[in-house]
């Protein structure tokens with residue numbers, strides 16, 4: 001064995017160790033998030049119900065206030081009053097998983113710190129893997145999975161760093177990241193391997209990296225959409241005078257209002273849609289260089305196209321009266337299901353068994 | 360009221376009018392019953408077809424319709440898989456055939472979906488474009504009566520003159536590149552028209568893409584050519600091994616060029632678990648454009664085709680071509696050439712045939728024909744005990760041949776593969792023990808045929824061959840242009856907010872001016888209140904606040920009235 005190969009195998013084993021370590025840290029983060037939710041459940045929050053059933057809505061407050069300071073009147077700048085569009089429910093956002101509980105908040109912060117740590121460790125694992133195969137770490141499903149979860153967590157942390165109200169995503173995200181990594185290290189593991197000439201192309205870097213990024217962001221959008229559907233039913237029930245279960249109340253009260261979740265999901269999906277479009281086009285350009293035809297209707301291409309159309313449907317639905325809200329959310333779920341199938345389904349069922357398995 | 364473009368209906372000052380036409384999306388019409396007669400029905404049908412709801416359904420149908428093609432084998436992708444499927448599913452296959460499921464993307468029903476979608480798209484774009492032009496020529500609608508009802512609102516009292524406030528607001532908004540104008544007691548402004556433009560560009564780009572794609576299919580040509588090192592090719596129909604073209608393609612549309620293959624090089628991983636995995640493939644060629652162009656050297660690699668005009672030359676396959684000499688009974692050389700053999704596995708174990716047709720005389724001087732079956736391994740490893748190659752590069756080449764004589768059948772008129780031997784009218788040469796004559800040849804070795812029938816020599820020269828695919832697909836430039844326009848249009852359409860701002864200043868009964876500002880976005884965006892706050896801040900500096908007569912110093916805005924979004928900043 002040559003020296004280079006030995007270094008590579010060494011790096012590959014470092015990468016494996018890092019990935020396993022990150023799983024351990026994610027697990028700790030997972031428990032910390034659970035603690036945050038548990039402590040949060042002690043607090044009494046019933047703001048949604050209050051807002052929906054309360055008789056008097058707060059009127060638009062006067063925007064200018066005069067404060068007496070040292071005898072002279074100092075006028076504050078006018079404040080902007082925001083209200084939702086007519087017809088929409090005016091429900092305040094929940095306080096987050098900690099529910100305003102101090103200890104819960106502390107655990108939440110610990111969870112986020114642990115998530116950051118796990119993210120860094122996992123990132124190290126991905127980088128070591130890349131170094132061991134001397135290429136970008138996305139040549140097979142194992143590498144795709146570890147990169148994907150790293151990017152998804154990165155997106156989450158990025159949104160947090162931008163001070164977006166996304167802390168409530170933490171538990172759902174770490175749960176799926178653990179599933180994703182578990183799948184990667186058990187079922188999908190592939191010893192490190194270099195690429196065949198057909199994959200030697202800078203379009204690979206462009207196409208696959210944007211695909212992974214889009215997937216991670218679509219994933220965040222999908223989580224928000226699911227939570228929106230729950231929260232929306234919850235609010236509907238309250239509005240109709242129903243009394244939701246205790247557990248549902250405890251969890252859903254702490255989430256943002258359904259309108260906020262819906263808006264968040266829309267923004268996230270809409271923001272990556274152009275990038276997803278670009279991903280498909282980059283893939284087509286690459287196919288044009290590698291196979292001589294830029295569009296072949298091969299299963300991967302077809303499912304990317306289907307996913308794209310499904311997201312276009314969703315965006316159209318949002319712009320169409322009568323399709324907003326739940327119906328559009330179902331379309332968004334469908335679109336993400338297409339994305340998932342394109343990744344797992346096509347890799348496992350379609351190309352693996354000569355394109356007619358599953359029929 | 361001043362000269363605004365909006366209709367003077369009673370609701371003119373309602374939020375509805377102020378919020379109208381923030382987009383050119385068609386309004387959803389509720390189940391309107393078609394009028395009488397054919398015209399009524401046609402109009403009804405057209406309105407349905409171009410509605411957003413139907414566009415949505417057609418989009419859903421398109422994505423559903425694309426699914427079977429990804430699960431059922433397609434003739435266009437792999438005809439042999441379709442045959443396998445037919446053989447395996449006797450009852451299902453005819454049904455699939457009827458439904459066109461073996462060629463979904465060119466089937467009648469799939470075409471119907473996308474053609475309807477594109478008719479709908481055109482029917483949608485044209486009126487929207489007119490409407491958009493109308494909006495550009497008109498002016499932002501006047502302020503609604505009750506600005507407090509808008510999604511973002513702010514107000515303050517000032518000593519400044521209403522006229523002054525209006526002037527300042529107009530100047531500020533114009534500086535911020537709003538389209539702003541005075542309407543009665545307020546300033547109305549709007550910004551973000553690029554969103555609508557982007558949306559229209561995107562939808563038009565989709566049409567461009569489709570047309571480019573369709574014309575590419577109709578005019579394209581696609582052929583393959585196998586070339587041994589040293590061979591030449593010029594781009595004309597008879598030179599291809601295999602050629603397909605779209606239904607509107609004409610042979611004189613082939614881009615004139617020619618090239619010679621100088622050298623093919625493949626490198627492979629030499630050690631480790633991936634030993635033998637290809638690393639690079641390169642074909643060194645010399646090409647010339649046009650009929651008499653100057654020869655230029657270049658390299659064609661996988662992923663890096665040679666582009667000449669609309670034509671692209673791809674490197675798609677490679678293999679070995681051992682040089683073989685065949686002598687006849689008289690000792691005369693009747694065949695000497697590199698024989699391209701087809702790879703059977705990743706380590707380029709290859710096979711093929713050598714056909715000697717003319718000029719050959721057997722041991723007794725009689726005319727005959729010879730056929731050899733050749734089996735070749737670039738790296739033979741005696742330890743492996745198999746005739747399978749152990750490595751894809753030429754490390755220890757070995758050629759195994761067996762020989763036949765008789766009628767090759769090449770003159771029977773039935774087209775024959777150059778890689779197969781039709782042994783119907785041929786007899787195998789036997790060795791002295793009566794067994795099939797065969798021999799493993801190392802470079803330089805010769806196999807003598809019995810009865811002085813001649814010999815075959817594996818020369819010390821193994822050439823490589825490269826398979827090229829030459830594709831000509833006009834319109835791919837348009838497709839690329841359309842795709843880029845689509846991305847930029849889409850980005851503009853999704854990231855740019857179209858929004859309106861109104862500023863109203865009215866002198867109250869107490870002589871103090873009340874300034875009200877309100878903002879409205881097409882969708883509820885955090886940016887609208889942020890921007891409004893920003894504008895209000897600047898305007899406030901120019902028209903500073905005056906204390907409220909009955910102001911309570913402790914009163915601060917109720918935090919509940921400022922939900923998280925607006926409070927972000």
Ligand code: HEM
Nearest residue numbers: 312315319382384385409410411414476479480483565852
């Ligand atoms: C070929 C299939 C089509 C695709 C892939 C597609 C895609 C899209 C996308 C991604 C958007 C989102 C942009 C935004 O929200 O501003 C959009 C908006 C829009 N599309 Fe399409 N579209 C298609 C066909 C159509 C058709 C047939 C119509 C007309 C009936 C149409 C009318 C519209 C309108 C009016 C908007 C803007 C809605 C708004 O202002 O928010 N589209 N389209």
